[in-house]
Amino acid sequence: xxxxxxxxxxAPKSASAGEVVTIKTLISHPMxxxxxxxxxxxxxxxxIINRFTCDFNGQNVIDVTMEAAISTNPYFEFxxxxxxxxxxxxxxYDDDGSVYEDTKAVSIA
Amino acid sequence: xxxxxxxxATTSRLAMTIAGxxxxxxxxxxADEEADLVLNGETEMVVRTAAPDHLSDxxxxxxxxxxxxxxxxxxxxxxxxxxxxxxxxxxxMEAWAAADGSEGKSCASCHDGPxxxxxxxxxxxxxxxxxxxxxxxxxxxxxxRENQMxxxxxxxxxxDMAAMEALISVQSRGxxxxxxxxxxxxETWEKGKEIYYTRYGQLELSCANCxxxxxxxxxxxxxxxxxQINGFPTYRLKNAKLNSVQARFEGCIxxxxxxxxxxxxxxxxxxxxxxxxxxxxxSVEGPSVRN
Amino acid sequence: MSITRRxxxxxxxxxxxxxxxxxxxxxxTEDAIAAFTGGADVADGGVDLTAxxxxxxxxxxxxxVSAEGAxxxxxxxxxxxxxxxxxxxxxPLAGSHSASTRIRLAGxxxxxxxxxxxxxxxxxxxxxxxxTIGGCGG
Numbered sequence: 001x002x003x004x005x006x007x008x009x010x011a012p013k014s015a016s017a018g019e020v021v022t023i024k025t026l027i028s029h030p031m032x033x034x035x036x037x038x039x040x041x042x043x044x045x046x047x048i049i050n051r052f053t054c055d056f057n058g059q060n061v062i063d064v065t066m067e068a069a070i071s072t073n074p075y076f077e078f079x080x081x082x083x084x085x086x087x088x089x090x091x092x093y094d095d096d097g098s099v100y101e102d103t104k105a106v107s108i109a
Numbered sequence: 110x111x112x113x114x115x116x117x118a119t120t121s122r123l124a125m126t127i128a129g130x131x132x133x134x135x136x137x138x139x140a141d142e143e144a145d146l147v148l149n150g151e152t153e154m155v156v157r158t159a160a161p162d163h164l165s166d167x168x169x170x171x172x173x174x175x176x177x178x179x180x181x182x183x184x185x186x187x188x189x190x191x192x193x194x195x196x197x198x199x200x201x202m203e204a205w206a207a208a209d210g211s212e213g214k215s216c217a218s219c220h221d222g223p224x225x226x227x228x229x230x231x232x233x234x235x236x237x238x239x240x241x242x243x244x245x246x247x248x249x250x251x252x253x254r255e256n257q258m259x260x261x262x263x264x265x266x267x268x269d270m271a272a273m274e275a276l277i278s279v280q281s282r283g284x285x286x287x288x289x290x291x292x293x294x295x296e297t298w299e300k301g302k303e304i305y306y307t308r309y310g311q312l313e314l315s316c317a318n319c320x321x322x323x324x325x326x327x328x329x330x331x332x333x334x335x336x337q338i339n340g341f342p343t344y345r346l347k348n349a350k351l352n353s354v355q356a357r358f359e360g361c362i363x364x365x366x367x368x369x370x371x372x373x374x375x376x377x378x379x380x381x382x383x384x385x386x387x388x389x390x391x392s393v394e395g396p397s398v399r400n
Numbered sequence: 401m402s403i404t405r406r407x408x409x410x411x412x413x414x415x416x417x418x419x420x421x422x423x424x425x426x427x428x429t430e431d432a433i434a435a436f437t438g439g440a441d442v443a444d445g446g447v448d449l450t451a452x453x454x455x456x457x458x459x460x461x462x463x464x465v466s467a468e469g470a471x472x473x474x475x476x477x478x479x480x481x482x483x484x485x486x487x488x489x490x491x492p493l494a495g496s497h498s499a500s501t502r503i504r505l506a507g508x509x510x511x512x513x514x515x516x517x518x519x520x521x522x523x524x525x526x527x528x529x530x531x532t533i534g535g536c537g538g
Contacts (some may be wrong), residue, residue: 020495060491067484079495330532
């Protein structure tokens with residue numbers, strides 16, 4: 001597991017039924033591209049988050065396949081439909097097998 | 110006022126794309142050099158103001174480095190969620206509450222919440238009468254670590270220090286930089302001023318050659334700023350981490366092809382006080398976003 | 401400085417290129433597109449790609465993609481050592497078929513977005529992003 005990985009998610013706490021809401025996510029991760037060399041000239045192996053998903057009550061919102069060209073500290077902004085009260089689940093999958101998760105509950109206003 | 114960033118309408122990139130799809134012109138939230146920084150849609154930041162008295166012979170107005178950046182970079186700093194520097198503020202929140210060292214104390218043991226630091230960043234570096242020296246924020250943090258907590262001092266330009274400086278800066282965001290240059294600090298301030306105007310390196314450049322005489326002009330493909338440090342520590346797109354003032358000074362002097370002073374040296378402490386005072390009146394912005 | 405003149409010139413050329421020049425991409429990029437489309441025809445337009453004309457630093461370049469009704473959008477950086485950037489697949493609760501992120505560009509190059517529409521057709525947009533060798537960063 002990469003050191004100090006910490007997800008941040010911005011999502012509204014409440015919405016009206018059927019409302020489209022904006023979601024932003026940011027996770028601290030070096031996203032080592034596999035293209036860089038260390039001071040002795042050896043290639044630093046690739047170590048990135050390769051997939052990000054957002055689901056709401058088990059239904060998918062977005063599923064992103066990520067390559068090494070995604071910047072350090074990956075950021076995503078997208079929109080989701082909130083059909084009912086429930087919970088967003090955010091999942092990041094690391095090359096090293098680690099999985100980072102966050103959830104955000106949404107109530108219907 | 111000189112011409113700064115190229116003129117392009119900007120708004121949230123997502124909104125812009127959607128607007129584009131509907132063939133509607135994007136709303137110009139930021140109109141290049143006249144752009145104003147409103148943090149999180151709430152806090153109005155002073156990014157340009159009258160130069161402090163001590164600069165009245167050389168500058169009329171002072172500008173935050175934010176003014177010289179392009180729209181995308183400006184927008185990234187305008188919202189705390191979009192600002193990747195805030196990741197490190199979160200990390201420092203944990204460090205604030207974590208006991209370290211032989212005394213079993215954390216920052217919170219003496220200072221309660223980080224909000225108790227409101228105003229601190231705005232007035233540093235400042236004279237410390239007990240110690241009989243000008244202290245920067247990072248000196249004060251390490252003094253706490255060594256003498257209150259019994260902990261190892263942090264590396265001056267390291268990630269732990271930059272994150273803690275960012276957390277402390279956040280408590281003063283929007284407050285005007287107000288660094289005292291008179292009284293017992295005057296001697297250090299004069300020393301810093303002398304360094305600012307001294308040409309260094311094979312390129313024989315002083316701080317002033319770029320940041321006082323040529324701000325707004327291009328240096329290769331970048332706009333030169335006034336070199337203000339009200340936004341430090343700053344998240345740079347270039348290295349995707351928080352960068353400290355002392356590391357920035359080292360980088361600048363290295364770029365003149367000189368042997369730089371060391372971070373933490375008396376010279377750089379004096380320079381930090383002097384450069385901070387050139388920004389008196391600008392809002393504290395740290396952690397800012399720069400290129 | 402000549403930047404204003406260069407900007408104007410580049411803008412003019414960019415507009416001309418968009419209307420006249422066909423897409424010409426690296427083999428690796430063509431392969432990535434073929435893998436995504438299965439070799440199907442790709443129409444120009446129908447997908448929006450927002451990216452800066454000049455990136456302040458190639459390490460962190462904000463981009464956004466949007467294609468009404470798309471099932472997925474593939475983003476490629478045609479001039480990177482490997483062209484893959486991201487593939488956005490939109491689920492049933494997607495509020496729009498759009499997304500933004502921040503990407504790395506190794507130099508001045510075309511960023512390409514290919515949208516896979518719900519009916520199985522494909523659409524394409526591309527944009528040249530200039531990545532400059534910076535000054536000192538401030």
